[in-house]
Amino acid sequence: MLLQYAKNNEPFDDSSTISELKWDGIRLIVSNMDKLNLYTKNTNATAKYPELHNPPIPKGTILDGEIVVLDEHGKADFEACNARFKSSRIKHKVVFFAFDILYHRGMDVTGLPLEVRKGLLEEALQENEHYQIVRPIKGNATDFFNIICQHGLEGIVIKKKNSKYEKNTRSWSWQKVINYQQAEVYITGYSKKEHSWLLGYHEDGHIRPIGSLELGITPSARKSMSPVFEAYKSGESKDHVYVKPLVRCKVKYRDWYKSGIMRLPVFEEFIV
Structure with missing residues (x-):
């Protein structure tokens, strides 16, 4: 069961829903x-995670959740x-955060309401250092999301209490609200092979490469950049064409990788 983005990526309060932390x-x-x-x-991925090989759940159980590496x-x-x-050479320990149960005592429980499944999850899973339960928060989703943003966490998920588990479906019964950051960046080129633009970030008097942009580029935005790419070409490599950094745009993004690359930028608008 997959998530939809909440409308305008904004939290909403509804007594028929619950809210949970979205683990990254x-x-x-x-x-x-x-x-x-x-x-x-x-x-x-069974062989990848030996620390998860003795789950504190009985036979006949299937859980849905997120594997996470926690920092200090x-x-x-x-x-x-x-x-x-x-990489199997990387030794970061993972924690599995379970947010749903699909089979309980060998029976398919996906047709039961979410609130009932949450109760079965509590019954089936005995928490330990590698297995934890994602529990709904008390209070409204709007306040919860504001707290999430203050602490720099990924976002929240708003779920209907009576929702069934819809296999292989992107359902409006589960909606995510992401704590996006925003930045103004320069368009510095494009890929020869993919429909993506290269981005640069103004820092310490120069423009530093920060990766590529694929998401959110509309046909009209692509059309607007075509004459710029043709007129202001400054070089090329096997995979990319570079242009003078004359055009700025606003993007939203998740966070920064340690390498200095922007994670999952999404085009929003040109800056005139």
């Missing part, structure tokens, strides 16, 4: 049926989590 990690299904299997969206402050470190997923 990798989605994982923990299946403890005849044998244990750990599934990401596209991979059987208890915040999710997505870059460390992604590095651990990609």
Whole structure:
């Protein structure tokens, strides 16, 4: 079951919903049926996470949740989590945060209301250092999201209390609100192979490369940049064409990688 973005990426208060912290990690299904299997969206990742091999749940249980690497402050470190997923040589320990239960005592419970499934999750999972439960917060979603932003966390998920678990569906019963940051950046080129633009960030008197932009570029925005790319070309490589940094735009983004690359920038508008 996948999430929709809340309208305008804004939190809303509704007595028929609950709100949870959105952990910044990798989605994982923990299946403890005849044998244990750990599934990401596209991979059987059982061998990648030996610390999760003795789940504190009975046979006949399947959980949905997020694997996370926590930093020294208890915040999710997505870059460390992604590095651990990609390389067996990386030793960052992961924690699985369960937010739903799909099978309980061998029975499919996806057709039950979310509130009931939450109760079954509490019954099935005995928390330890590697397995934790994501619990709804008390209070309204708007105040919760404001607190999340103050602490620099990823965002929240707003879920209907009576929602069924809709397999392989991007459902409006679950809506995410992301704590995006905003920045003004320069467009410094484009990819020859992909529909992406190169970005630069003004820092200490020069423009530093900060990666590429793929998301949110509309056909009209792409059309507007075409004559700029043609007129102000400054060089090229095997994969990219570079242009003079004359055009600025506003982007929203998740955060910064330690390498100085902007994570998941989304085009919003040109700055005139």
